Amino acid sequence: MDFISGYFLLFLAIGLVIFYNIPKKWQQYWLLLLSMFFYCFASLKLFAVMLGSAVISYASALLIEDGCAQRHALSGRRVSAKHSVKSGDSGKTALRYPGIILGLAVILLIGILLVLKTAATAPFLAARLHLGPFALLLPIGISFYTLQMIAYLTDVYHGKIRAQKNPVKYLLFILYFPQILQGPIPRYDDLMPQLTGQHKFHYETFVGGFELMLWGYFQKLVIADRANIMVNRLFGEYASFPGTYMLLAGVLYSIQLYTDFNGCVCIARGISEMFGISLADNFAHPYFATSIQDFWRRWHISLSSWLRDYVYIPLGGNRKGKCRQYVNLLLTFVVSGIWHGIGATYLVWGLLHGLYQIAGKVTKPLRMRVCECFHVDQNTFSHRLFRQFVTFMLVMLAWIFFRSSSVLQAVSMIRSMVTTFNPWVLWDGSLYLLVLNAKNVWVLLWAILLLVLVSFLQTKCSIREKLMQQGIVFRYLVVLTGILVILVFGIYGPGYDAAQFIYGGF
Numbered sequence: 001m002d003f004i005s006g007y008f009l010l011f012l013a014i015g016l017v018i019f020y021n022i023p024k025k026w027q028q029y030w031l032l033l034l035s036m037f038f039y040c041f042a043s044l045k046l047f048a049v050m051l052g053s054a055v056i057s058y059a060s061a062l063l064i065e066d067g068c069a070q071r072h073a074l075s076g077r078r079v080s081a082k083h084s085v086k087s088g089d090s091g092k093t094a095l096r097y098p099g100i101i102l103g104l105a106v107i108l109l110i111g112i113l114l115v116l117k118t119a120a121t122a123p124f125l126a127a128r129l130h131l132g133p134f135a136l137l138l139p140i141g142i143s144f145y146t147l148q149m150i151a152y153l154t155d156v157y158h159g160k161i162r163a164q165k166n167p168v169k170y171l172l173f174i175l176y177f178p179q180i181l182q183g184p185i186p187r188y189d190d191l192m193p194q195l196t197g198q199h200k201f202h203y204e205t206f207v208g209g210f211e212l213m214l215w216g217y218f219q220k221l222v223i224a225d226r227a228n229i230m231v232n233r234l235f236g237e238y239a240s241f242p243g244t245y246m247l248l249a250g251v252l253y254s255i256q257l258y259t260d261f262n263g264c265v266c267i268a269r270g271i272s273e274m275f276g277i278s279l280a281d282n283f284a285h286p287y288f289a290t291s292i293q294d295f296w297r298r299w300h301i302s303l304s305s306w307l308r309d310y311v312y313i314p315l316g317g318n319r320k321g322k323c324r325q326y327v328n329l330l331l332t333f334v335v336s337g338i339w340h341g342i343g344a345t346y347l348v349w350g351l352l353h354g355l356y357q358i359a360g361k362v363t364k365p366l367r368m369r370v371c372e373c374f375h376v377d378q379n380t381f382s383h384r385l386f387r388q389f390v391t392f393m394l395v396m397l398a399w400i401f402f403r404s405s406s407v408l409q410a411v412s413m414i415r416s417m418v419t420t421f422n423p424w425v426l427w428d429g430s431l432y433l434l435v436l437n438a439k440n441v442w443v444l445l446w447a448i449l450l451l452v453l454v455s456f457l458q459t460k461c462s463i464r465e466k467l468m469q470q471g472i473v474f475r476y477l478v479v480l481t482g483i484l485v486i487l488v489f490g491i492y493g494p495g496y497d498a499a500q501f502i503y504g505g506f
Contacts, residue, residue, distance in 0.1 A: 003181065003267045004220065011038070016274060024198035028172060031195065031275070035175040042140050049116070050145065050175075053109055057149035058170050060105035061156045061163040067098035068159065102157045106150055113146045118342050141180040143339055147306050148174065152188050154310055161188050169196055178268040178275075182261065184282040184302035191279075199276035207475070208464050209273030214482040215454075216266030221490030223451060224260035226444045227252045229491075230434045235403060238413050243420030246413045248431075250396045253403050255448060258287065261300070285455050287395075290387040292356040295395055303339075307332050326361075330354040340402070345410065349402040356394055443489050 002008060015034045019027055040047045152173075155161045164170040173192050179185075234241055234249035241249070265282045272279045282301050289295035296304045312332045318325040330351065337350025371378055378384075397414060404410040425431065432438050457463055467475055 003264060003271075004217070012271060012274075019199075019275060020201045024200075027199060028169070028196050032168060032172040032175065035172065035177040035180070038177040039140070039175060039180065046140065049112070050142070053112055053146065053149060054171055054174050056105055056108055057153055057174075058164070058167055060101055061153055062165065063101045064098045064105075064153065064157050065163040067101060068157065070097070098157055102153055105153055109146050109149055113142055114338075114342070116142065141182070144183045144185055145174055145180065147185050147303070147310075147339075151185070151306060151310060155188060164188075164192070172196075176277075178272040178277075179279055181268065182264045183268075183300075184265060184280050185306055186279065186302070191277075194277045202276065204468055205276060206274050207479075208468065209270040211270070211464055211467065211479060211482075212273065213267050213270030214479065214486065216263040216268075216270060217486050217490070218447075218482065219259035219263030219266065219451065221486055223444065223447045224256050224263060225491035226436070226440060226447070227256040227259070229436055230431075230444075231256055231403075233434050235405075235409075235413075238409060238416070242416045243422040244417075244425050245422075246416045248426070249413065250400050250417075254287070254392070254396045254399050255451075257399060257403075258283075259451065285459060287392055288388060288455070288459065289391050289395075290384060291360055291391055292353060292394060293360060295391055296353070296357075303336070307336055311335050322361075326358045329357050333357075344407050345401050345404055348407055348410075349398050352398045352401065356398075447489070 011034075015030075019030055022030060036047070039050065152161070156163045164173065169192070172195050173186075173188060176186075176191070176195060231249060231253045234245055235253070238246065238249070262283045269279045269281065280302060284298040284301065286295050286299035289298050312328055315328040315331060316324055317328060333350040333354035334347065335350075336353070337346040337348075340346045340349070370376075376383060400413055401407065401410040404413065429438075431441055436444070454463065467478060
């Protein structure tokens with residue numbers, strides 16, 4: 001049941017009506033029933049996989065917390081040097097015990113993720129592993145809830161949070177349906193209190209959530225799915241479209257990926273707000289970034305912060321010298337590449353972003369010196385625009401590897417960009433041969449311009465807060481106009497196959 005299906009909208013409407021008309025103490029249980037139905041609607045077999053991972057993480061957290069309590073108790077007893085050798089040995093065992101449980105649980109969770117991901121992309125492996133009914137099946141949101149569980153276990157181990165002893169509440173934390181498809185990846189201490197709280201109906205919050213949903217549907221149906229048609233043609237027949245066509249493919253895919261992913265997150269956040277529960281924003285206008293490091297502070301924020309807190313910092317971060325910092329960066333982005341998918345293209349994409357960051361750090365003193373020598377004011381609009389352009393181009397080149405079916409295809413596409421000069425295809429009508437007719441090309445162009453305008457305005461103020469301050473007639477006109485635009489210009493219905501959310505495959 002996808003967010004863009006009619007079944008889902010009916011499911012959501014029924015869920016909301018009942019949620020606000022039952023005793024508030026039962027709201028969390030109703031949310032769990034909704035989430036279980038949402039997941040089981042996809043597949044009972046996949047739900048069984050998710051449930052198995054949840055049992056592992058739930059039980060492991062209780063054991064870890066118990067082990068940590070024993071460790072602290074033993075540490076408190078060591079107030080003198082009169083302990084026997086046997087007592088000292090038991091102390092060492094207690095010190096290792098929670099860490100062993102954490103390590104085994106993480107290995108199991110990652111193992112399930114890697115096996116199912118590899119089997120989904122390599123049928124011969126699924127047959128060799130005798131996966132049977134699970135062959136070629138990938139549980140929805142498995143990459144997201146796996147990281148969610150690992151973060152939870154690690155935080156319990158470090159004493160940042162207490163292990164959840166109620167299995168029903170823990171299952172709700174893992175299964176909460178708005179964020180299960182594509183995140184954002186929630187932290188336990190942020191989400192759990194909201195899930196178990198009591199929620200009254202607030203008109204402003206409800207309407208604000210609906211407006212956010214509309215913005216998500218606009219990005220997905222009007223921009224992403226329309227761009228997807230051209231992107232599929234250009235990447236699928238890259239040898240027939242040289243030069244500027246390949247540049248267009250990279251730019252369009254960058255826009256498609258952003259609007260598809262951010263569109264889904266906006267829908268998820270909007271749905272959650274309608275239930276009175278706030279999910280963290282996952283994007284901060286990443287294509288306005290002025291460096292690759294800045295890009296990763298803005299793109300998929302919940303994943304970036306997860307990689308920082310649970311991979312980069314545990315590896316040593318920047319605390320052990322420059323060389324070690326660069327190695328840690330590369331390892332972190334290799335993990336990011338593997339998380340996105342099994343294959344050389346994802347690995348190269350991750351390595352590229354790691355190398356981008358290392359190159360940025362190494363060349364920073366030289367770039368600063370050049371700016372000083374030529375009296376370049378780095379705070380000017382033109383300089384910022386130049387840095388944004390360079391950053392976008394670097395990100396776009398890496399996305400080509402991300403989207404391509406092989407590294408050789410990506411290299412061939414990039415080579416074609418720089419060896420063939422044919423910019424006139426952008427205005428001589430050649431684009432109209434790429435499946436989309438002239439009207440659809442212009443709709444896509446104007447929709448992208450609207451996206452840029454709205455994104456720019458969002459950096460200056462909260463558009464939803466400004467709308468909230470307007471009269472009810474104006475607000476309803478804006479909402480109705482948004483619905484009409486989506487219905488008229490969205491890609492859906494007979495003759496179209498609305499693409500699944502891209503990150504849903506991860």
